[in-house]
Amino acid sequence: MAFQSELEVFRKFLKNQGMRYTPEREAIIKEIFSIHDHFDVDGLYISMRRKGLRVSKASIYRLIPLLIEANLIAEVFFDKGQTYYEHIYGHEHHCHLRCKECNKIEEFSDPRLKDLEKELSERFGYKILTHKLQVIGICSKCQAKEDSA
């Protein structure tokens, strides 16, 4: 099957669920898929307002679980009261290495995690859906800062 845009995928998802496609949902999704980075609700709302796109925060909060359900985005991590998301549709699954000091993030993927998933599935009888690996460390810049301090 040909590659479908996020919007196409989502329209089909909505139809399947007897839900409606609205201009507000379209605006939010377009905004989300124009950001090629991790994002949070507040940042999204602010950048939409700046562009004169007026949707309520409630609509954003209401849309996010649908986009997750439709496998278009996923929660990445929760930090200091903020939940961050990222695109997953059309992206390779990857994990995150985060600097504890400056929150800089590196992405990586590793085939061993798939093997591990398989072994866990056999060992515990779970059907594995996904995994989230967060590696926490200190980036080279922050290490330098610490040494000189």
Add this chain to the structure above:
Amino acid sequence: MAFQSELEVFRKFLKNQGMRYTPEREAIIKEIFSIHDHFDVDGLYISMRRKGLRVSKASIYRLIPLLIEANLIAEVFFDKGQTYYEHIYGHEHHCHLRCKECNKIEEFSDPRLKDLEKELSERFGYKILTHKLQVIGICSKCQAKEDSA
């Protein structure tokens, strides 16, 4: 060096920081280290009240970051507005396999994660502190429920 109790470790930590050892802190720590499972602030508070141990929630909230700083406990995961913690002092590092439906948790550890940490450290120049791997799936009981539904 001989094994030190959590209390001993924490008393030393407090002294180092110019902080004080109080009966409230002692009561909370004793309660935390009597629970051999993942715990959250609310559950801790309720079980202390049941035993007639009267400390305020604010004191619990104030103590937890100190216990984390002292490497006695760590945040495990955040789910539905609740933050869960577990002991780490004197425990092997492990990861979690969680059922998306019933939240049942299995613990496991895998030496490949240490290798991965080392490789990431070299590749990105980070000093690695720790990792948190959460595998999400459906446990066998919940699979059975889904099939019969």
Add this chain to the structure above:
DNA sequence: AAAGAAATTGTAACTCAGTATCAATAAGCC
């Protein structure tokens, strides 16, 4: 052991992400 400086406590007020309510509006189907 008493005094004094400084940290800690509990209470209550507050913050802020996320949710629920509801009347007005709009999408989708005939």
Add this chain to the structure above:
DNA sequence: GGCTTATTGATACTGAGTTACAATTTCTTT
């Protein structure tokens, strides 16, 4: 177009976690 029903935005609410502050307690110094 007209009808049914989902969605919207405004607003009120919830609940975890934080903060301010006066009263209390720890710990050090003598």
